[in-house]
Amino acid sequence: MTHTDFENILIGKGIKPTANRILVLKELMRNSHPVNLADLEITLAPMDKGSIFRVLQLFSEKEIIHVIEDGSRSLKYELCTAEHHHTATDQHPHFFCEKCGDLYCLDSISLPDLKLPEAFTVKSINFMIKGICPKCGN
Amino acid sequence: MTHTDFENILIGKGIKPTANRILVLKELMRNSHPVNLADLEITLAPMDKGSIFRVLQLFSEKEIIHVIEDGSRSLKYELCTAEHHHTATDQHPHFFCEKCGDLYCLDSISLPDLKLPEAFTVKSINFMIKGICPKCGN
DNA sequence: GTTCTTGCAAAATATTTGCAAGACG
DNA sequence: CGTCTTGCAAATATTTTGCAAGAAC
Numbered sequence: 001m002t003h004t005d006f007e008n009i010l011i012g013k014g015i016k017p018t019a020n021r022i023l024v025l026k027e028l029m030r031n032s033h034p035v036n037l038a039d040l041e042i043t044l045a046p047m048d049k050g051s052i053f054r055v056l057q058l059f060s061e062k063e064i065i066h067v068i069e070d071g072s073r074s075l076k077y078e079l080c081t082a083e084h085h086h087t088a089t090d091q092h093p094h095f096f097c098e099k100c101g102d103l104y105c106l107d108s109i110s111l112p113d114l115k116l117p118e119a120f121t122v123k124s125i126n127f128m129i130k131g132i133c134p135k136c137g138n
Numbered sequence: 139m140t141h142t143d144f145e146n147i148l149i150g151k152g153i154k155p156t157a158n159r160i161l162v163l164k165e166l167m168r169n170s171h172p173v174n175l176a177d178l179e180i181t182l183a184p185m186d187k188g189s190i191f192r193v194l195q196l197f198s199e200k201e202i203i204h205v206i207e208d209g210s211r212s213l214k215y216e217l218c219t220a221e222h223h224h225t226a227t228d229q230h231p232h233f234f235c236e237k238c239g240d241l242y243c244l245d246s247i248s249l250p251d252l253k254l255p256e257a258f259t260v261k262s263i264n265f266m267i268k269g270i271c272p273k274c275g276n
Numbered sequence: 277g278t279t280c281t282t283g284c285a286a287a288a289t290a291t292t293t294g295c296a297a298g299a300c301g
Numbered sequence: 302c303g304t305c306t307t308g309c310a311a312a313t314a315t316t317t318t319g320c321a322a323g324a325a326c
Contacts, residue, residue: 037290038290050292116244126265135261212316
């Protein structure tokens, strides 16, 4: 992917492609796993934590990332899949290991098609399964 | 329910029924909604926040309550249904309104029956749907 | 008396914001 | 210029723990 590709992704979602935003986007793409703010603070050093936070906030509003609450104390961020880029529909369950803290993306399991009363507007879905992962089990 | 009933619920789950624990249990039963620590701190005053926290921690370990992460900044606690008292199976989705902050229990919608690889041990499930509720919508 | 529980106070962890300087156009 | 973005520092919001006193057995 060229620099212009990254810019275009952002522009396509109505986000002005500043240097910081491109760096955050690249870093999120580099990670196959959801990452938290502290992770990004390290890998994106010396970028400022507050700035990273605001970029993530913007990305979340513009729906190019999911915000995942796995019950660890920190929020995790994950890019939406390239094709959909839509928070409410493009989602999969996650498995959080209570022992090692790893977060697994259960990509192969699709979310059920929920029927909520019409008056509810769905913006995002968080389906978190917790327990012990294969590495830690037995 | 008599005082003894509350005691027996706790004893039945291997929890020594101290005064504080009975009070917390009663308060959780009184609430049809999930509540957070700050809520409990008020309704259970003058009980100490740290003590409430430790009771909730114990209840969670013994699986008589669910811990719900709705993306508000605070954890919410909800009693498992009286019949099951088991975290992994006795669960329902929740809807969190991003505008008013209310948390709805979608009791009528059952959780899908997920098939995880056997090596994963499921301890609890958090299914959170977020968006705008009927009160705030339109 | 030994162990468990509680209250108080403070630590720890994350998230979020205020503000002034700088970049952009 | 005027607006948007960034870095730095600090405020917030919760959760979590240390410790000594008290209760339970």
